[in-house]
Amino acid sequence: MVTILIQLQNSLKWFQSSFLVEKSKTPVEIQDIYQRIPEYQKFSSILVQTPIHRQNMKFQDLKTLLEIADFTVFVVAQDPKKCQRDPDLLAEALPIVLVPDERPPLAMMSICLQNNPRHQNPSLDSRFFYDLFRHEILHGLGYGLIIDKSSITHKPSEKYIWNHSNGLGQPENRHFLDFDTFALEFTKKHFSCENMKGVEADGERKNHLNEYIFGMILILFRTSELD
Incomplete structure (x- = not known):
């Protein structure tokens, strides 16, 4: 403790x-x-x-x-x-x-x-x-959360194949956060990935970043520069 x-x-x-x-x-x-x-x-x-x-x-x-x-x-x-x-x-x-x-x-x-x-x-x-x-x-x-979803548009989810480290794949659903209009461009630039379709959420409620992928990275604009 x-x-x-x-x-x-x-x-x-x-x-x-x-x-x-x-x-x-x-x-x-x-x-x-x-x-x-x-x-x-x-x-x-x-x-x-x-x-x-x-x-x-x-x-x-x-x-x-x-x-x-x-x-x-x-x-x-x-x-x-x-x-x-x-x-x-x-x-x-x-x-x-x-x-x-x-x-x-x-x-x-x-x-x-x-x-x-x-x-x-x-x-x-x-x-x-x-x-x-x-x-x-x-x-x-308030970083990395969506609390009030009343004024944002719905962004559709998509199916994809998640590949495990052993080479086996399984179908999964990917859910994207609905604030992509301003967050997606930053995300593409940060990861140098112009093909990125959205900022992935951790579930259907779409109120939280997928931390398996993003961790601390996108919750704060430049956390590493503040350390």
Whole structure:
């Protein structure tokens, strides 16, 4: 657990040095947290992690922190049943939009501690968690997600043959994200592939990049230049 907290702190330091996040014009109230993250109604105190400090804080004292914070991520334990159904699920995060058409001042990140890959591979570098938290917090900021699909057009899926490393192939469906009008040109340029038909999603809901292909690459325009 200590390793996870250290890497969470390191990821926050990276965001602090790499991003300029403008403070939301709309104040965040404690009641906003209770409404959007019901789990926090049970707590009288919470562990607060910043890029510099880590301390326990009474929940009602959180109001002062919310007044000065540019962006706040609330961490919860993922539903154990969901973690059990999907052993590859490590964490997921979603932005919390309080005012339409304004950037999210909050995010919720849920973690599957029971699916910790270091349980199976103790030698796994702890930097894994550093990358995981950066990835999920980027989602919390809104990168790599489609939340409101009401004003975008439908892009058809296609069938193709997925070839395994053993040379055997099997038919699969490929789903493309619906924001291709501006993302596809960047993707073609990034991968030097003019024949690319679309930016692949991870399923029929089309609200998330296919991370097997893209990983961190397209969530942020130039992550590597910010390291």
